[in-house]
Amino acid sequence: MVDPLTDPLTEVLFHLLVGVTLGALVGLEREQSESGGTFAGSRTFPLFALYGALVGAFFPRALPIALGLLVVPLTVAYAGKVWHEQDLGLTTLMAALLTAVLGATAMHSDSGAVTAIIVGGGVTVLLSVKERIHGFADQFDETERLATAKFILVALVVLPALPGRSLDVLYGLNPRFIWLMVVFVTGLGFVAYVLGRFLGPTRSIAVTGIIGGFVSSTATTVSMAEKATQNEGLHHVCAFAVVIASIVMFPRALIEVAVVNPRLLPRVAVPLGVMTLVGIVAAGALYWHTRTDETVQPDELRNPFRLRSALLFGAIFAVVLLVSESAHEWLGTSGIYATAFLSGLADVDAMTITLSKLAAEGTISTQVATTGIVIAATANTFLKAALAWVLGTYRLGRLVSLVLGVVVASGLVLVAV
Template sequence: MIDPSVTPLSELVLRLLVAFGLGALIGLERERSESGGSFAGSRTFPLFALYGALVFAFFRDAFPLAFAVLVLPLTVAYAGKVWYERDLGLTTLAAALLTTLLGAMVMHSDRGATIAVVVGGAITVLLSVKDPIHEFADRIEESEQRASAKFILIVLVVLPSLPNRPVDAIYGLNPRFVWLMVVFVTGLGFVAYLLGRVLGPERGIALTGIVGGFVSSTATTVSMAGKTAQNETLYRICAFAVVTASIVMFPRALVEVSVVNPALLPRVALPLGVMTAVGTVAAALLYWRTAAGETVEADELKNPFRLRPALAFGAVFAVVLLVSEYANQWFGTSGVYATAFVSGLADVDAMTITLSRLAAEGTVSPSVATTGIVIAAIANTLVKAALAMFLGTYRLGRLVALVLGVVVLSGVAVLALTV
């Protein structure tokens, strides 16, 4: 906590400059976009930030009252803005209040100043992308809005209420951890979904593969196979999308490992990193051989925030977690590897998170967890090759099998040399 009576003058001045800078940053955005109108702009917002900083630094106990006093003239100014400009938008008013709080946070502590800088930057970005956000909202179907609202509501209500401890009734599983992993994995897909929707439905092939890899690499493979069945000349460009979607699975698994068990990351990073690098080079060669004018319109990505798939993943994850733990107890490492291969045929995320968790708890060794994760990734990669061969044309299947086969062999080679 910053105490102005003992804090060096230079530090106080520096913090005031930071508060002023945050206010100026937000104020300039409001002035540039002309959203503030006559309400507030590049001069007023720095004053809001300094007001919050000075009051909190020297009259901390009176800050709630000072903040309430500020709300009154802001309300009057907003009413005047509505009356004269016929503009009901609350964005600038909310930004003004937040800017005052950011100024106070800068004077609160080092952590408060750091958070204020991060939040101030996020506010500026949010304010500056008004048009893309509104266009994105207009493109979302009503059914997708309901799906997102339901899922977010369940996350906010269910997650905090679940017990954060092993429950004997469900064989020692931790319900909150299981649901947290459901939210995490689905959230990765949602980020990719937002990327695809913001950039529009007509995406380049690289984006199709990347977004499809996060949302569903299997769905991307099936979609591309179907396109080659309709138009065989697109087999190279569709192969590129399939390979790219399959490669994205490896860094996605690394992100999951880093969240669940950071200590395991260095072990897993080498084989999955090599597979990613080999696949990236192969994909680049495919793209280079593809005619520059050829494009593929990806099928509309559906919102991954849907309750039924989320519950299905949670069930699969819980079963995989239990089976992996008991397989290790009953059959040793061979049981874990068999479970990893079978689980990987359908889903890599569940096995990756499971083995990372078991390694963190000491149930399995780091080497066993690493091998199991790579086996699951290899199994899932083989599934993509099989889907391309059986659902697409011969040329697509041969090309995808060749490229992904090289990727799999590279992972096996690294695994054999390091584990």
């Protein structure tokens, strides 16, 4: 007796249902938003999916021809839409072609069906948030668009063109690896920046601190210190934002370790994870004592990617990498720790990536790498407290120092045992 769950016909029908359902989902969205107009809607899009699914299942070699033939009536319909409605938008036309492809993808295999579901869901969401996306795009001025274009340039054009090997003229450094880390670190801040702009100015102070921590925790600390100076009554909420931005540095470092040296992650995750948890609890206690009427308007986020800043980070990373290797060779473990502390005052990312790389190459032990990363994070945390004292008020500096001091102590205790 044939098991209905493994019957080939049942499997084909299931995949066919997936494809048609995705077509119906996109069609409903197009009709509800009235973007399809007289072009296509809740009935036509399932037919596009069915067309692609049947051709993909039974005539896979003819799929390119079938899609080409589909372009003909779509072009005629699009021309009529432009003529009658004066609408030049291509979104619905592209959605129709993509729906046919999704139908064929759903019929390809089980993994193809899963892929079609993921892509189809993403397409539906993308189509349904039209106004939000246009509003988000309108927030960018010319400077922001130029900075974004530069980021795409260095990530997709410059990176592949760099040599992917160690060069004697650069003292054994690998240019592509250096620039890859530049793209990676600036990319973390860039993603946080985009998220912050998407959320808009109404985001909470906690979200502001988190986003600020990924974009620039130092800039967030300076901003909050200035606000506390302008209004001393805001010292609690400003301290909360500084603490949140500071502890974001720890999971950010864990992300960097996971990318550069995944084997080091379990070791580093213990102290940095505990520091993060202690920081969250301490920040929660700080927020609990914040008066409900204490609010602070977050500053306008600036695109964190600047070509000069990217080049500067690349130079700092290269120097830190060379100095760390030399310090270890000349002074041993103490040289690594001294370099970690001094480097951490300026940039934790460079030292975190450097130690992760050295540990991956076997130049230093995982214990030394872990301790060095915690020392770098500790030095940078001390810097945040110092900025709160110097640029802010006495009460802000005291609160930030107390909370971050507890966080740092928890990490140092763990690496010392």
